[in-house]
Structures are given as C-alpha cells and as structure tokens.
Amino acid sequence: MRPAALARQRICASVELESSGRGRRFEVDIGGRVVAAFVVRYGDRVYGYINQCAHMELELDWNPGMFFDTDGRYLLCSTHDALYEPCSGACVAGPCAGDALTPLDVVERDGDVILRRGRLVGSAPESSADTPGDEV
Numbered sequence: 001m002r003p004a005a006l007a008r009q010r011i012c013a014s015v016e017l018e019s020s021g022r023g024r025r026f027e028v029d030i031g032g033r034v035v036a037a038f039v040v041r042y043g044d045r046v047y048g049y050i051n052q053c054a055h056m057e058l059e060l061d062w063n064p065g066m067f068f069d070t071d072g073r074y075l076l077c078s079t080h081d082a083l084y085e086p087c088s089g090a091c092v093a094g095p096c097a098g099d100a101l102t103p104l105d106v107v108e109r110d111g112d113v114i115l116r117r118g119r120l121v122g123s124a125p126e127s128s129a130d131t132p133g134d135e136v
C-alpha cells in the first residue's frame with residue numbers, strides 16, 4: 001500500500017491503545033456495506049473486529065470504546081454478557097459460545113494502527129482529538 005493510501009486507512013496512533021484498555025471505534029466499508037468496527041490492544045498486539053455480537057446484531061461496548069471485561073481478560077458483549085477471546089474473537093461463554101466475532105485485518109506500522117482490508121469511512125472518537133483517517 002502506498003503512503004497516501006496508508007494515511008487514509010489510519011485508525012489511530014498506536015500509543016492510544018493500551019493493553020486491555022479502551023478501544024477505538026470506527027466505521028469500515030466492506031463490499032459496499034458500512035459497519036461499526038473497533039480495535040483494541042491485548043498484550044503487545046492490536047486486534048480489530050466488526051462491532052457486532054455473534055449472537056445478535058448489537059454492538060459490544062458497554063460505554064463507547066469500552067470492550068474489555070473488568071479483569072481485562074476478555075472482550076465483553078454488554079447486552080447478554082458473552083465473552084470473547086481478544087486474540088481470536090472466539091466466543092468462550094454466553095449465548096453465542098462456539099461462534100466468533102468477525103476479524104478485521106489491522107496492523108501497526110510506524111506508530112499507527114492501519115486497516116489493511118476494507119475502506120475506513122468514519123470514526124467515533126471518544127478520548128482523543130485525533131481523528132482516524134487523519135494524514136500522518
């Protein structure tokens with residue numbers, strides 16, 4: 001991907017995501033359908049998913065950008081308490097156990113979190129004046 005294209009796909013700065021901390025919401029166009037999505041950090045890696053429970057078409061976060069349970073171990077669906085592995089998106093408890101979140105192809109590059117597939121179309125910034133898609 002060329003640098004300008006990379007900048008258009010920038011979700012946020014890497015430093016904005018702390019392990020098991022607040023995630024970053026954004027929207028992505030996948031095949032002409034715009035859907036809510038998010039990225040979080042768990043350990044030293046970032047992970048991106050469509051923001052939709054595997055159980056029902058509901059967003060997961062219990063407050064904007066808050067995806068982890070209180071222990072910071074699992075991603076939590078705030079509606080019916082399904083728990084998801086942050087590394088794989090697999091549901092390990094709750095009404096959708098055995099299903100999984102839909103992963104997104106995200107990567108860290110030069111201090112930024114970049115969406116590699118799908119088109120970044122919008123954002124819902126919560127804690128930063130920095131807006132996804134800003135030139136870097």
Ligand code: FES
Pocket residue numbers: 053054055056057058077078079080081082094095096
């Ligand atoms: S909507 Fe997510 S567990 Fe029910």
